[in-house]
Amino acid sequence: MQSKYPVHxxxxxxxxxAHRRIHTSLTKRLxxxxxxxxxxxxxxxxxxxxxxxxxELAEVVLMHPPTLTKLVDRMVSDGIVHRRIAAQDxxxxxxxxxxxxxxRIHQIREQVQIEDDEIFQKIGREKAELLHNLLAEIGEIDIPRQTN
Incomplete structure (x- = not known):
C-alpha cells in the first residue's frame, strides 16, 4: 500500500x-x-x-498492576466483581x-462476537483466522531491545 507518509x-x-479502530468500535458497543x-x-x-x-490477571489482560487495581476498584463498586482472600496464600x-x-459478561460477549463477525464479513473468515494466528505469533515474539 502506497502512502505519502513513511510511517505507514x-x-x-x-x-x-488496527488496534485503535477496533478498540474505538468496541468502546462504543460496550x-x-x-x-x-x-x-x-x-x-x-x-x-x-x-x-x-x-x-497474574494483570499479565493476562495486558495491564499494569496499578491500573488494574483502579479498574477492579470500580468493578467492585459497580457490583461486577468481588475480592476474596486466596485460599493458599x-x-x-x-x-x-x-x-x-x-x-453482564454474557451480554457483553454477544457484542464482542458481533464485532468479530463484522471483521470476518469484511475480510473473510480465512483471512481473519490467518490474521488471528499471525497476531498470536507476533505476541509471542521476544523482540530484543537495542541499547546505545
Missing part, C-alpha cells in the same frame, strides 16, 4: 491503527453496559480462571465475578 510502511504502525474494553477482558478471564492473583487476593458480573 511499518508493521507496528499498521498494528496500532458503552451501553457501562463497561470499558479493559473491564470486558478482566470479566472474560475471571469467568474461566477465577483463582488468578491480581499480578492469605496475603493474596483473588477476584470472582458476582451474579451481576456473570449476567
Amino acid at each position: 510502511s511499518y508493521i507496528s504502525y499498521s498494528l496500532a491503527t 458503552k451501553e453496559f457501562g463497561v470499558q474494553v479493559e473491564a470486558w477482558r478482566v470479566m472474560e478471564i475471571l469467568e474461566s480462571e477465577p483463582e488468578l492473583t491480581m499480578s 492469605h496475603r493474596q487476593v483473588n477476584l470472582a465475578l458476582t451474579e451481576l458480573g456473570r449476567k
